[in-house]
């Protein structure tokens with residue numbers, strides 16, 4: 001059936017494709033259900049959530065508590081972890097049947113792959129890494145992303161569903177109302193789906209250092225580090241603060257650090273008590289990731305850098321000269337604290 005992408009008079013449900021890891025529903029999925037509820041109320045339609053996994057029956061009620069009216073649950077051993085071809089096949093078939101108006105997916109490593117696979121099959125548009133979702137006067141979904149130094153609103157007026165991915169922490173966690181009721185509809189899962197890719201084993205990377213998302217202090221470095229040696233100085237500053245180490249995209253592109261440290265539109269959202277940005281220019285794509293920070297400090301050698309307009313305290317200096325002195329001062333302060 002290829003009529004899914006045509007606009008129709010009546011509005012289909014708002015969908016969330018939820019994710020689980022080891023039977024735990026991801027926070028971003030619950031946050032998206034909260035937003036789906038808001039959009040569905042404005043559109044006067046329903047919220048439907050699709051989740052695939054194994055032994056997920058009990059946890060699925062959380063999705064109703066977060067605001068879903070109906071949960072489609074594919075429960076089978078083969079679905080316990082993400083399998084691109086099977087997951088896409090099931091979602092596409094169900095979308096062709098249910099004709100959602102909107103599909104929201106988390107910008108997780110799985111969501112970033114699954115969303116374009118589904119959008120391609122449904123021949124519709126997809127906006128990645130949205131930082132806001134609103135309805136315009138024609139009830140089209142305005143998908144807002146940082147671009148060209150500002151916020152760009154993207155709509156998909158002629159195709160359905162309208163698809164967007166959103167990172168964890170962009171939207172707040174909805175209040176879970178355990179008294180909410182709704183339907184949990186078991187999905188007929190194919191016993192054998194021909195596939196070219198098969199997961200043989202999942203090896204989880206051990207988390208290193210303080211996790212970014214829950215850190216109370218974050219030190220983030222950017223292109224101004226200059227080279228690996230400069231980057232190590234920024235990492236040492238993070239250690240001195242007992243902070244999580246974050247980064248901008250150029251630091252990842254240079255290979256100084258891993259993608260898991262990237263903060264921003266296509267990285268992680270952080271909300272520390274203290275954020276220290278070193279050698280970075282304050283581009284919106286990075287700064288949207290730290291809107292939850294309480295106190296912000298920037299170290300930059302260019303007094304005219306736009307980052308200084310966005311932070312509480314600015315230090316104009318070459319980070320390579322400033323960091324060693326700064327670390328010494330932090331150590332002295334810590335020694336005084338211990339002595340007290």
Ligand SMILES: Cc1cc2nc3c(=O)[nH]c(=O)nc-3n(C[C@H](O)[C@H](O)[C@H](O)COP(=O)(O)OP(=O)(O)OC[C@H]3O[C@@H](n4cnc5c(N)ncnc54)[C@H](O)[C@@H]3O)c2cc1C
Pocket residue numbers: 221222223224225226247248249250251262263264265266267268278279280281282283285286299300301302305317318319320
């Ligand atoms: C679709 C899209 C998504 C993106 N998503 C993200 C994202 O999630 N996260 C992200 O970070 N970026 C993202 N980007 C990239 C983003 O637009 C910027 O390019 C990036 O954030 C800039 O990184 P930067 O500030 O480290 O580098 P630059 O902009 O090059 O700034 C480097 C700064 O370092 C300063 N400096 C240089 N030398 C020194 C020194 N010795 N001491 C002190 N300061 C010094 C300079 O004055 C300058 O201000 C995205 C871009 C696109 C198009």
